[in-house]
Amino acid sequence: MELEVQVHGRAARRWIVFGIIASGAMFLVVGLVLAGVTASFLSDAKRTRGSVVALEWREDDHGASGKALEHDMPVAYPVVEFTTAEGMPTRFRSSTGSNPPSYKKGDQVEVLYRADSPEDARINGFASLWLLPLIFGGTGLLTSAGGTAVATARRWRS
Template sequence: MEILFFIIGSLVFGIGVYLIFDHINYVRIAAETKGKVIGYKTSSGSKGGTIYKPVIQSYFGEFTGSYGSSNPSYQIGQEVDVIYIAGKTPRLKSNMPYFVGIFLMIFGGIFCLAFFSIFNFSLWNILYSLGILMLIAVSLRRVLKSKGIDSLDELKEVVKEANKKSEINAKNIIREPEKIQDVHRKNAKATKIVGPVFAIVGLGVLALGINLGIERYHFLQEAIPASGTVVDFHESSSDDGYTYYPIVEFSPNGSFEAITFRHDTGSNPPSYSRGEVVEVLHAPDNPNNAIIDSGIFNWAISIFVGLFGILFASAGIAVSVSTFRKQRNQINL
């Protein structure tokens, strides 16, 4: 069901955009003051680990930072910059909302690209997808109404109240510097390795994406068009099920010899049907080197790989910079 790629991708991309613009608008009119890290609020991570969010003491009282990690970002007692707007919860002065927003935008963009590269834009598929979107929207609306939420403003108020209750509950707050230092020591070796490894792998994947893009560019510059027919599908199994790659038969212009090739992009369900006539592009000196002409989506694989490379490289660089700052702060303290 390709529409799920679009739904998930659009939602994640939208959240990323919201985080960035929300923080830009907050910083634009916020005043700045000083605060001090007095502890860490802990919660369980998605894989059973512990997430640490800094608890800050400022002129406006205690508040918990919006972003946490498995490795505490500050030392207890460390002075930090705080930004605030009257009547709103203060925030740590940090670039983290931008990093998280960009990360989510890239991740969502990958899912949306996957959708557009495998979705078959037929009238039936479009109507079917619209029906699913409407069903999800109606179901979500019913759930919200059952909880007394009739507007976006009311939803924001519910979220704020939940955050306030979370702030009041201070049972999981660590205030002992020794415990946080122990966490730093345990994670020190791992974070020194993880950041550079992610950065190197990401840059390698990005280089692969660029190389694939260059190869595809040269191929498209010289490719000869032809008409072909989908004759079968190659099934590739994985943990998520089967992926169907169309097998196309065509005859190069000026030749009666039938050439059969497997397209380099597959989907589930298949994006084509047996007997469907498709446009083909093939290398002039090697007709076996051919693809289905998908327009702008001829670039899908190189863009997909490149975005993953950017995602990994960004995460690795962010971890490395964060580790360096923590070590510098520990020295200063």
């Protein structure tokens, strides 16, 4: 009876390690896809100067319950105006916000945009271009590597 419990426990641990490696691999793939999307955007993006015309404050950082947590703070998203090469004035809200704000009203920023859809614009900065690929890719790499290390260590031990 005791041997049977040990065998089931060992199999469960094996599945848990496999699940950790698999979830890490999925995060890594998402990070690589996001990096590819960013690289594609950069390859044909036009560059121009824009101006931060406002900061849009949002309290959108909620816990798993969907309710605002006591320590949640509002996040400032810069709203940027720029003029395309064709002379069309365009305004967008950055998808990356922070607290304290990274920009203030009146700041001049370099804007990257697609000529065929200028509303698809981003501030040329590390956070707005590479933060999500780095978070997903880094999390996936560390999780997969950790799970693989545990699996390898368990294999050497047995």
